[in-house]
Amino acid sequence: xxxxxxxxxxxxxxxxxxxxxxxxxxxxxxxxxxxxxxxxxxxxxxxxxxxxxxxxxxxxxxxxxxxxxxxxxxxxxxxxxxxxxxxxxxxxxxxxxxxxxxxxxxxxxxxxxxxxxxxxxxxxxxxxxxxxxxxxxxxxxxxxxxxxxxxxxxxxxxxxxxxxxxxxxxxxxxxxxxxxxxxxxxxxxxxxxxxxxxxxxxxxxxxxxxxxxxxxxxxxxxxxxxxxxxxxxxxxxxxxxxxxxxxxxxxxxxxxxxxxxxxxxxxxxxxxxxxxxxxxxxxxxxxxxxxxxxxxxxxxx
Numbered sequence: 001x002x003x004x005x006x007x008x009x010x011x012x013x014x015x016x017x018x019x020x021x022x023x024x025x026x027x028x029x030x031x032x033x034x035x036x037x038x039x040x041x042x043x044x045x046x047x048x049x050x051x052x053x054x055x056x057x058x059x060x061x062x063x064x065x066x067x068x069x070x071x072x073x074x075x076x077x078x079x080x081x082x083x084x085x086x087x088x089x090x091x092x093x094x095x096x097x098x099x100x101x102x103x104x105x106x107x108x109x110x111x112x113x114x115x116x117x118x119x120x121x122x123x124x125x126x127x128x129x130x131x132x133x134x135x136x137x138x139x140x141x142x143x144x145x146x147x148x149x150x151x152x153x154x155x156x157x158x159x160x161x162x163x164x165x166x167x168x169x170x171x172x173x174x175x176x177x178x179x180x181x182x183x184x185x186x187x188x189x190x191x192x193x194x195x196x197x198x199x200x201x202x203x204x205x206x207x208x209x210x211x212x213x214x215x216x217x218x219x220x221x222x223x224x225x226x227x228x229x230x231x232x233x234x235x236x237x238x239x240x241x242x243x244x245x246x247x248x249x250x251x252x253x254x255x256x257x258x259x260x261x262x263x264x265x266x267x268x269x270x271x272x273x274x275x276x277x278x279x280x281x282x283x284x285x286x287x288x289x290x291x292x293x294x295x296x297x298x299x300x301x
């Protein structure tokens with residue numbers, strides 16, 4: 001999937017058809033996920049990183065909220081005005097989000113299946129001209145995945161339902177580190193909207209964090225440890241990101257922009273800390289609401 005990410009950015013051959021086919025083979029055929037859905041969502045994420053109303057990567061209510069902006073309910077521009085309503089389910093789930101983070105990351109792939117098919121069956125996936133072949137190719141590749149994985153492997157090769165369920169859970173939970181890696185560089189960073197006066201580099205570096213690791217661990221992180229660098233130069237091939245990092249750090253020092261980088265463990269602590277902070281705000285909000293309902297006073301003093 002790291003390679004599919006590179007292909008989605010046309011960072012492998014820099015040719016649309018070739019990189020699209022590479023991405024489709026890995027994402028659609030091998031993993032059952034739509035590279036077209038991912039590109040549609042991910043391109044918006046790169047443009048308006050960490051914006052609560054626009055960035056689909058942080059629109060996870062009712063399970064998670066990375067900032068208090070979601071407390072008032074948010075209408076998503078990416079999902080055509082769909083409202084992420086703050087309701088009793090969000091009140092409950094977000095209060096414990098720092099504890100459910102890792103378990104949900106283990107099951108996140110199932111949600112990606114739904115989003116992938118939802119995209120391919122919607123008008124959003126209809127491309128014209130030279131890209132008109134992408135939608136039917138993706139549907140064919142994903143149908144092959146479900147034939148191989150769902151029918152030949154699960155149904156024909158595994159004899160009992162208990163073993164089928166166990167196999168599906170184990171084979172999907174093992175992808176949790178990928179989902180943790182994806183969220184690590186953004187969920188603990190700023191979600192403020194500073195307006196059009198903020199430059200592109202300033203916004204990307206304010207809302208993105210790099211992860212420090214030795215060179216021999218680069219393959220395990222798949223290039224996503226250089227998210228700040230990648231967000232500035234999305235089409236730079238993965239093997240050049242480490243070489244580019246010192247130049248970005250020097251640029252940040254020259255112009256006075258903060259460049260945030262933490263180790264993997266400290267980065268996880270930052271994410272859990274942010275989730276816990278927002279959960280504490282929800283807890284306080286609920287207590288205030290109950291106090292007001294009982295006494296008619298705010299109780300803010």
